[in-house]
Amino acid sequence: MRLPVILNQQAPASGQSLAEDLVGELIGRPGLDLTLVDRFSLIRPDSSDQLTLDAITVPSAVLDWQSEDDIHAALQAVGFNGVRCAHELDAQAPAYTPGAGARRLFLFDLRKVGSAKQVLAELSRLRESLSVKTISLGGLSAGQRSTPEKPKAKQEVPKQVVPDAKPLSQPAPSSIAQPNKQGGDDLDDLIDQLDDMDV
Numbered sequence: 001m002r003l004p005v006i007l008n009q010q011a012p013a014s015g016q017s018l019a020e021d022l023v024g025e026l027i028g029r030p031g032l033d034l035t036l037v038d039r040f041s042l043i044r045p046d047s048s049d050q051l052t053l054d055a056i057t058v059p060s061a062v063l064d065w066q067s068e069d070d071i072h073a074a075l076q077a078v079g080f081n082g083v084r085c086a087h088e089l090d091a092q093a094p095a096y097t098p099g100a101g102a103r104r105l106f107l108f109d110l111r112k113v114g115s116a117k118q119v120l121a122e123l124s125r126l127r128e129s130l131s132v133k134t135i136s137l138g139g140l141s142a143g144q145r146s147t148p149e150k151p152k153a154k155q156e157v158p159k160q161v162v163p164d165a166k167p168l169s170q171p172a173p174s175s176i177a178q179p180n181k182q183g184g185d186d187l188d189d190l191i192d193q194l195d196d197m198d199v
Contacts, residue, residue, distance in 0.1 A: 001131040002033050004056050005123060008064040009036040011110075015065050021116035022063065029120075031127045040064075040074035053080045059104035059130055061123055068093065068107040075105065088122050089113065 005026055011019035026034040035056070037049045044050065060082070064071045072084050082103035086093040089108055096104055106126055113119055 001127060002031055003127040004033045004035060004060040006035045006037055006060055006062045008039055010039045012065050015110055018110060018116060022119060025116050025120050032123055040078055043078050053078060061106040063108045063110055065110050067109055071107045087126055
C-alpha cells in the first residue's frame with residue numbers, strides 16, 4: 001500500500017525550514033508518494049494541481065499550515081472529498097468506521113509539529129496500518145460456495161470369458177510318465193533275494 005502525501009508548498013516564513021526538511025525526507029521515500037500543490041484556495045478547476053488531485057483516489061495524508069477543520073473545508077471546496085480520520089497528530093478527529101465507504105483523509109496542521117521526523121514517523125505508521133488487509137467471509141453467497149466434487153463411480157472392468165475353460169479345482173491332465181511295470185518287477189525280485197539270504 002502506498003500513501004499519497006499532499007503538501008502545501010506555499011509555506012509561511014516560519015515554516016520554511018520545516019517544509020524543506022519534509023520535502024528532503026519524503027522525496028523517494030518507499031511507500032510514500034509526495035505531491036506538492038499550491039494553496040487549496042488558489043487551485044483553479046483547469047489547473048495542473050486540480051488534475052493531480054483528481055487522479056488521487058485512495059486514502060491520503062494532507063499537510064498544511066492551517067487547522068484540520070480548515071484543511072478539510074478547503075479540500076471539499078476543490079472536490080477532494082473524504083472523511084477526516086484520527087491519527088496520533090490529530091487526536092480530535094473521529095475514529096474511522098470500517099465500511100463507511102468514503103476515502104480516509106489524514107490531516108496535519110504543521111503549525112503543531114516540532115520536526116519533520118515526527119511527521120515522517122506518523123506517515124510511516126499510517127502507511128503500515130493501511131497495508132493490513134482484512135478479509136470478510138460473510139460476503140460469499142450460496143452460489144459462490146464451492147461444493148466438493150462427488151467421487152466418480154469406480155468403473156468395473158468386464159470379466160473375460162475363456163471358452164472351454166476348466167475349473168481350477170479340476171486337475172489338469174498329468175504329463176508325468178506312469179511308473180514302468182518292468183521296473184516294479186525288478187524291485188520285487190531284489191526283495192525276494194534279500195529274504196533268501198536271511199538264514
